[in-house]
Amino acid sequence: MKKLVSVALEKLKKEGLRITEQRRAILTVLASVDQPKSAEETFAILPEDSCDLVTAYRCLEQFEKVGVVERGVRENGTKVYCLGHGHGHHHHLTCRSCGRTERIDLCMGTELDAVAKSFGFTEVTHVMEVFGNCPTCV
Amino acid sequence: MKKLVSVALEKLKKEGLRITEQRRAILTVLASVDQPKSAEETFAILPEDSCDLVTAYRCLEQFEKVGVVERGVRENGTKVYCLGHGHGHHHHLTCRSCGRTERIDLCMGTELDAVAKSFGFTEVTHVMEVFGNCPTCV
DNA sequence: ATGAGTGCAAATAGTTTGCAAGCTG
DNA sequence: CAGCTTGCAAACTATTTGCACTCAT
Numbered sequence: 001m002k003k004l005v006s007v008a009l010e011k012l013k014k015e016g017l018r019i020t021e022q023r024r025a026i027l028t029v030l031a032s033v034d035q036p037k038s039a040e041e042t043f044a045i046l047p048e049d050s051c052d053l054v055t056a057y058r059c060l061e062q063f064e065k066v067g068v069v070e071r072g073v074r075e076n077g078t079k080v081y082c083l084g085h086g087h088g089h090h091h092h093l094t095c096r097s098c099g100r101t102e103r104i105d106l107c108m109g110t111e112l113d114a115v116a117k118s119f120g121f122t123e124v125t126h127v128m129e130v131f132g133n134c135p136t137c138v
Numbered sequence: 139m140k141k142l143v144s145v146a147l148e149k150l151k152k153e154g155l156r157i158t159e160q161r162r163a164i165l166t167v168l169a170s171v172d173q174p175k176s177a178e179e180t181f182a183i184l185p186e187d188s189c190d191l192v193t194a195y196r197c198l199e200q201f202e203k204v205g206v207v208e209r210g211v212r213e214n215g216t217k218v219y220c221l222g223h224g225h226g227h228h229h230h231l232t233c234r235s236c237g238r239t240e241r242i243d244l245c246m247g248t249e250l251d252a253v254a255k256s257f258g259f260t261e262v263t264h265v266m267e268v269f270g271n272c273p274t275c276v
Numbered sequence: 277a278t279g280a281g282t283g284c285a286a287a288t289a290g291t292t293t294g295c296a297a298g299c300t301g
Numbered sequence: 302c303a304g305c306t307t308g309c310a311a312a313c314t315a316t317t318t319g320c321a322c323t324c325a326t
Contacts, residue, residue, distance in 0.1 A: 018280060018325050040315075052283050057316065059281090075265065077215035077290085078315070093254050093262075102257050108246055112268050116231050119240050121270030124231075127213060128266040130250050132259030156300050156305060178290070190308050195291060197306090215315080216290070 004031040004083050008068045015066040022051035026059050027068075027083070035101035036072050036080035036092060075131045095134035104130060142169040142221050146206045153204040160189035164197050165206075165221070173239035174210050174218035174230060213269050233272035242268060 005027045009019055017023075029045045030037065037045070043056040051059075060081045063069040069081040072092065082092075089109060093102045109126065116124040143165045147157055155161075167183045168175065175183070181194040189197075198219045201207040207219040210230065227247060231240045247264065254262040 016280095020281065020325070022282075038315080054284080054317085055282055061317095062281095073211045073215055073265065075211075075263075077211055077217055079215055093250075093257060093259060095259065096261075104250070104253055106246060106249055106253055108244060111244055112231075112242070115242055115244055116268055116270050119231060120273030121231060121233065121240075122276060123234075124268060124270040125213075126266060126268040127211065128264060130254055130262060130264040132254050132262040135258030138260060154305095158300075158306065160307075176290085192292085192309080193307055199292095 002031075008063075008083060011066065011068050012063075017062060017066060022055050023059050025050040026056060027063075030069065030081065030083045033082075034103075035094075035099070036070075036082040038074070038078045038080050042081070071127075072129050073127050075129065091128050091130065093130040093132065095137055096131050097133060097137040100134050100136075140169075146201075146221060149204065149206050150201075155200060155204065160193050161197050163188040164194060165201075168207065168219065168221045171220075172241075173232075173237070174208075174220040176212070176216045176218050180219070209265075210267055211265050213267065229266050229268065231268045231270065233275055234269050235275040236272060238272050238274075 005024065008027045008031075009024065012019060012023065025046055026042060029042050033045070039057045039060050040053065042060070043051075043053045046056070060069065064071045064081065069083055070089065072080045072082070074080055074094070075096065089107060091104045091107055093104050094100070107128070112126050113124050143162065146165045146169075147162065150157060150161065163184055164180060167180050171183070177195045177198050178191065180198070181189075181191045184194070198207065202209050202219065207221055208227065210218045210220070212218055212232075213234070227245060229242045229245055231242050232238070245266070250264050251262050
């Protein structure tokens with residue numbers, strides 16, 4: 001998991017962003033969990049006084065901008081972020097009641113790109129989240 | 139377009155929901171636009187004093203619960219709703235700057251269902267939105 | 277030293293809730 | 302006429318912004 005953090009930090013540097021204790025802490029949290037987290041959740045896991053909640057929001061936004069983290073959306077609209085798990089783009093299956101998350105590699109990014117481009121759209125991105133009730137929560 | 143509204147009203151009745159002027163107005167708006175709208179946007183299009191913004195929120199929530207409308211999420215997390223266009227489940231390609239929306243029939247709901255069920259998840263739903271910059275906005 | 281990054285306070289956007297009054301079936 | 306619906310006010314959650322100060326480079 002340590003590696004994920006240093007790779008991320010490396011990328012930050014490459015993109016001209018500065019490396020601070022706060023950013024290192026946030027990335028460490030994201031690397032230690034296996035599910036996408038919202039800014040507030042990430043903040044809650046952070047060691048006491050690592051940084052301000054606002055900083056968490058700002059950092060995550062920056063991280064996303066340079067591609068260090070991927071952003072998803074919860075069923076209720078909350079934005080969530082996760083490190084690329086070293087495997088780039090992927091999606092998640094999340095339990096509505098307990099939040100348990102499984103990784104899904106299924107993705108039709110290529111097809112979507114093609115369709116979007118046929119409409120003349122550029123810089124195509126997509127958000128996809130799958131929700132359900134997991135076996136232990138039924 | 140009129141037909142869409144009456145079909146929807148019919149469904150409401152079948153589900154035990156009451157038919158009011160407010161609901162009719164909201165459905166009429168959704169039927170008249172070809173893109174998913176948020177509660178606030180829908181409210182803004184509504185003829186003056188059709189109903190309260192809160193009512194729009196509540197109605198859309200009810201509509202979704204009984205399957206009269208489908209819910210999606212914008213890139214920024216805003217919830218959006220649209221009538222089924224009479225063709226059930228589908229997705230959208232939305233321009234980030236002007237909001238222009240194209241319908242996409244591409245969907246891997248079946249595959250997602252299968253994967254989710256293999257994890258033991260039930261009541262599987264998914265949210266997918268595609269974003270890009272449309273040709274006239276470049 | 278200089279501008280990116282941070283903390284704190286306060287403002288926003290979007291949405292939800294409580295409650296009394298109104299209207300539908 | 303019972304109870305689903307609505308309107309209004311107010312609370313809330315998630316997120317953003319302004320500004321002075323600090324720290325990484």
